[in-house]
Amino acid sequence: MVGVPSLIDELERTLSSGSSVQRADILRRVTDLFLVNVESYTEDHVAVFDDVMCHLIEKIERSALIRLSKQLAPATTGPVRAIHRLAENDDIEISGPLIERSKILSDDFLIELAKTKSQAHLAAIAGRETLTEKVTDVLVEHGDDDVTLRVTGNHGARFSRPGFMKVAEKAQSDGRLAEQFVARSDIPPDVFQHLLRKATEVVKNRLLKNADIDMRVRITRTLADIATEVARERAQIDKDSYSPGIVMSAEPGRLKAKIGELAQAGKRTETIEALAALSKLPVPTVKNLMRQGATDGLLILCKSIALGWPDVKRVLATVGGIETEPEIKKAFERYVGLTSETANRVVRFVKSCKAISKADFQRML
Incomplete structure (x- = not known):
């Protein structure tokens, strides 16, 4: 504590008759002395510095207080009362450094x-x-x-x-x-799903556009699961109640909810009829579209009716014979990259034509 008694004497003189420049200078010297030897001070020593700084805080100008706050912010040991007094200042330039960095708070x-x-x-x-x-x-x-x-x-x-x-x-x-x-790694899965379930289309599109590939896959899968879940929640038709005639007469919302079950049950004809009914295309036209585009044709039909990926995968297996992991992975990537706008444009084109050639189909993609 060498030098402190003389500083305290000088402090008393400066507070009583010194200028603002002199008060700022003595605060700087007190602070420097404290920070240079902070690790060697006892609690009593720190308390002395605390008293000195608290005296000065009431008397010095803003610029000196800002400097003091910045100096004390990284200290792990410090004048507690002075630090708290600075940190609760309404002036954020004074309080900000301590609020953001001080471990004493x-x-x-x-x-x-x-x-x-x-x-x-x-x-x-x-x-x-x-x-x-x-x-x-x-x-x-x-x-x-x-x-x-x-x-x-x-x-x-x-x-x-x-x-x-x-x-x-x-x-x-x-x-x-x-x-x-969504960039946080500690979000509970159900909270992640809650956000995507409630998010606006603008937010969903922004997330898909800006996310890296892993996050984009996770978001897409979650959205697909949500779509399937929502559809099934609305469904009222019993799993085993379908026949071809019922497929063609079912309400679109209920039919969409059951299309995955038709495919999973291996009902190829009924699945194709359901695709035709939901896309409002004749069954022969749907079959032709599938022939011309193979897997892409199925993906376009599924995307045009906003079918969730779990159900798309079942349709691909039953109607398209796509079951191996590499084929499924490739199809998933195609489905993620396919926009609803493109799918709907192809379907509109098909509706306007009596037939579609393979060349027409590839040109549309």
Whole structure:
């Protein structure tokens, strides 16, 4: 503690009659002395520095306070009262460095800040290296869109299940947030599905467009599972109640829900009739389309009626004889890459023609 007594004497003189420049200078010297030897100080020593800094904080200008905050932010041991006083300052330029970096600030202190301070303060908390679930929950509850986006993109932040669900609700119509959300590796699978079930088409398309190949496959499979599940939830027809006549007369929604079951049961004729009925094409035209395009023809028909992948796979096996893993994988990649717009364009073209040649078919793709 060499030099401290003289600094304290100088401090008293400066506070009573010194200029703002002199007060800033003595604060700098006190801070430098503290940081240079911080590891060797006892609790009593630190308390002395704390008292000195607290005296100065009330007397010095903004620029000096900003500098002090930045200097103290990385310290693992420090003047606790001074750090807390700076961190609760309404001026984010003063409080921000400590809020975002100081390990001395407790969760309870951060939670109180999040409940009472500005969105800029919440954004600083959201940028901390690590965050516990209880702090993250408060940020999601009280934060605006920018705060939610930042904390969701912070992979050092831990989320509770309710916290994840709240972010998923916000991300349904927010493409940026949805991208940050699905990039997290700790999302429960059912929460991931919940987001995709509720997301707008704009958000779904953005996720598919910008995701890497693994995430795109996961999203596509999840969307396919959701489509199948929703269709089956609406279905009221018993699994064994179909015959060719019933297939042709069933309501489209109920027929779509059962098309996978027809295919799984090996009912090839009924499956083709169902495809024809749902795409509003004559059965011979559907068969011709399948002949011309083989697997692609089936995929186009399935995409045009928005059939989920699990059911598409069953149709491919029963109608197209596609069952090996390499064939299925290739078909899946084709199905993911095929847009509804392209599929519907081919179907419209087929409806306008009496026949379609293989050349016509390839040109449409």
